[in-house]
Amino acid sequence: MRTIAPFRSLLLLAFGLPAFAQETAPAALPRTAAPDGAIVYFLSPANGATVTSPFTIRFGLRGMGVAPAGVTNANTGHHHLLIDVDTLPPDNLPIPNDATHRHFGLGQTETELTLPPGQHTLQLVLGDALHIPHQPPVRSEKITITVTQ
Ligand SMILES: [Cu+2]
Numbered sequence: 001m002r003t004i005a006p007f008r009s010l011l012l013l014a015f016g017l018p019a020f021a022q023e024t025a026p027a028a029l030p031r032t033a034a035p036d037g038a039i040v041y042f043l044s045p046a047n048g049a050t051v052t053s054p055f056t057i058r059f060g061l062r063g064m065g066v067a068p069a070g071v072t073n074a075n076t077g078h079h080h081l082l083i084d085v086d087t088l089p090p091d092n093l094p095i096p097n098d099a100t101h102r103h104f105g106l107g108q109t110e111t112e113l114t115l116p117p118g119q120h121t122l123q124l125v126l127g128d129a130l131h132i133p134h135q136p137p138v139r140s141e142k143i144t145i146t147v148t149q
Pocket of ligand 1: 073077078080095103104105127130131
């Protein structure tokens with residue numbers, strides 16, 4: 001009997017907690033706080049610029065520091081570049097990792113990109129150690145560039 005009582009409370013925990021979590025924030029993961037006034041922006045190219053591939057994109061960040069993915073130091077994050085993304089990914093989940101959502105988890109602050117000729121949009125989002133946008137999200141404006149041959 002001595003071992004059954006603790007087991008019962010474990011069961012209570014196991015079944016009680018998910019119900020509680022569901023009421024407060026369904027499917028939400030904890031967000032990392034961003035300081036007031038933190039901004040991420042494009043150092044280059046400028047909004048409206050015309051470029052030829054390959055071209056360099058430089059990421060700017062003010063009010064926070066860049067840290068590799070996995071590092072949980074306060075007020076840090078790593079860059080994510082959204083290419084031709086119309087619908088922003090959810091703020092409470094890790095940013096997708098695919099051809100249009102690029103992660104710079106080593107702490108890179110620039111990248112070289114090759115895009116097909118035409119108009120493209122670029123946007124930066126800072127992510128925390130687990131690739132989740134901060135609270136509030138630190139996002140750049142979406143810029144439009146034209147790539148020529
Ligand atoms: Cu990431």
